[in-house]
Amino acid sequence: MISAVLVQPASAETLQEALLKAYQSNPTLTGARSGQRAVDENVPIEKAGGRPRLNATGNYTESILKPTISFTSPQRAATANAQLSVPLYAGGAVKNGVRGAKTRVEAGRASLRGTEASVFxxxxxxxxxxxxxxxxxxLNRANVGVLEVNLQATNDRFEVGDLTRTDIAQSQSRLALARSDLQTAEANLIRSRENYIALVGSPPxxxxxxxxLxxxxxxxxxxxxxxxxDNPDILAAKKQREAAFYDVKVARAAAKPTVSAFTQAGYTNYLNTLPIGQSDSQINKSAAAGVELNIPLYQGGRPAAQVRQSQxxxxxxxxxxxxxxxxxIAQVRAAYASWQASLQxxxxxxxxxxxxxLSxxxxxxxxxxxxxxILDILNAEQEALISRVELVSAQRNAYVAGFSLLASMGHAEADDLGLAAxxxxxxxxxxxxVKNKLLDWGGDPAPVPVATRTVDTPAQNAKVAPETK
Incomplete structure (x- = not known):
């Protein structure tokens, strides 16, 4: 098991709370969810190809100049036509298109899991x-404090003739370097806090x-x-391969016959502009029904090219x-090796x-x-600082490597981490x-931001709360 060494105040924020904030408001995750909803719509889009189609047209015609050789043409006419077409057979294009869309939905869900693990x-x-x-x-602030005390003690001993100016110069040099290291450490802390805000949405x-773990x-x-x-990237790739298999079948359907049933009706009203005696009625009605067979004989090589492309x-x-x-596999093995090395x-x-x-x-x-x-003391203090910094860094590396290992195994998602039910x-x-929606009208509400903005968060500093023993 891995845990960090620092003991924080009782009111501290937990890792689970940070993950929950990111889960709810990280724009990478919320954007990926929107993308998955777009993928979902491919299923009703593909299903629409196998559903009936109903069209209606209407027009009004006014003859401005009648043909000189025609004495029977009407002055004006209003017409309306309606046609219902029902696809009966499409060579398997619709069926396999729907299957491919459903498979890509499953691939998208796996990719969404991968995005979730990556963000976590x-x-x-x-x-x-x-x-x-x-x-x-x-640690660096404490080191600066110790070196300041050392410098003061060195000055005091120099005043009584116990040490030389060389000892003072050595102490001053180490203090200056320690202050420089502290400034670098503070800058690194500010960068880490700002990166935390970018991911979580609030300051640490x-x-x-x-x-x-x-x-x-x-x-x-x-x-x-x-x-x-269990790795979601592998699962997504597998589903994409299956979807590509259905794409080949869809492409093959372009060279197959199609069958559809249809019915149509027409209505024409000449608005009493037909010459008297030319027709018993100023209205004409028509209706028809039938079956249409379409057999593609040659399409310029397009279907075969599309099949080869899909293959x-x-x-x-x-x-x-x-x-x-x-x-x-490489990522898993590398993460395991990094985790073990960090533990050691x-x-x-x-x-x-x-x-x-002790030294x-x-x-x-x-x-x-x-x-x-004095130089021996300064060297010993430097070695003590380096060892403490390396310990803290190793604990960080071990935890991150362990979590990366779980993520690459597919076990670092919201369900695995026990986020609030x-x-x-x-x-x-x-x-x-959406999978069975039929209507041509409608939609969802206008999109609004889900992720939180961070422009109003305060600029971070390098203040550190005192440790409790």
């Missing part, structure tokens, strides 16, 4: 960056130590086995699936922290009896809402 990984990294950089700022507020694998082989089954896209999707699987680094860094603390205490004691120089976005609800 970024949030976890940003969260741990703030914790790490806050600790580094605290005394971030709490994150809980241990659950479900980490015992070995890389087990991690790969889980990832091959090439299917081949590309097959190779893409393998490419993504390769990348995921934590152990080594903790040992180094203990050793440098610093001993050097100071030896300096008091004259067997160690009742707030989770369900893409199936929108699909069920």
């Amino acid at each position: 990984s970024q949030v976890v990294a940003a969260y741990m960056d703030v914790i790490r950089d806050s600790a580094i700022v605290s 507020d005394n971030l709490e130590t994150p809980p241990p 659950p479900g980490l694998p015992a070995n890389p082989d087990l991690a790969v086995q889980v990832a091959v089954v 090439a896209f299917e081949s590309q999707a097959i190779e893409r699936e393998i490419e993504i699987e390769r990348g995921v 680094t934590i152990v080594s860094s903790q040992a180094a922290v203990d050793a440098t603390a 610093l205490e001993g050097v100071r004691a030896e300096n008091s009896v004259g067997s160690r120089t 009742g707030v989770l976005y369900d893409p199936v609800q929108n699909y069920d809402r």
Whole structure:
């Protein structure tokens, strides 16, 4: 299990709260959900190709100049026509188009899961960056304070002739470098906090130590086995390959016969402008029904080209699936190795922290009896600082690598992280809402922003709350 070392105030913000904020308002996630709703609409669009079509036309005609050889043409006429067409057979284009659209909906859902895991990984990294950089700022500030005390003590001992100007210069040099390191650490903390705001939508507020990560694998082989089954990028690539298979069938349908049934009706009213005796009625009505068979004989080679093109896209999707699987496997193994290396680094860094603390205490004691120089103390203090910074960095790296490992395995999404019930976005609800819609009129309400803006958040600083022991 992994956990950070810093103990934060009781009112601190938790990692789960940060993830929940990002889940609700991160624009990458909210935009991906909108994109998935657009993909959902491809299903009713494809279904529309197999549904009846009803058209109506009407016109009014006024003869400005009658033909000179025609004495029976009407002066004006109003006509109306209606036609109902019902597709009976389309060579499989509609059926396979719908299947392909449904498969792409499933691919989109998997991609949405991948986006969710990616955003969560970024949030976890940003969260741990703030914790790490806050600790580094605290360590550097404490180091500056110690070096200021050392410089004052060195000056005092110089005044009584116990030390030389060289000792003072060495202390001044180390203090100047420490202040420079502190400024760099403060800048890094501000950058980490601003990055946190960009991802989460609000400033970090005394971030709490994150809980241990659950479900980490015992070995890389087990991690790969889980990832091959559950990784959302692999699942999305697999569904895209299946959809490309249906695209080939749709392309083949272009060379097949189509059958449709139709009925049509017409109405013409000559508005009493037919010459008397030419017609018993000023109104003409007509109606017809039938079946239309369309057999394509030659289309310039277009259908065959479209089939070959679709097959090439299917081949590309097959190779893409393998490419993504390769990348995921490499990512899983690399994340596992990084996680293990960071865990080992934590152990080594903790040992180094203990050793440098003991060494610093001993050097100071030896300096008091004259067997160690001021430079020895400065070096020991520098080594102690470096070991503490490395420990904090290793703890950050271990947690981020562990979470990245879970994400690449497909186990770092909202359901896996136990975010508050009742707030989770369900893409199936929108699909069920639109998949069978029939009307040509209507739509959804005008889009409004879902993600929160951060322009009103205050510019971040490098203030760090005091640690509680």
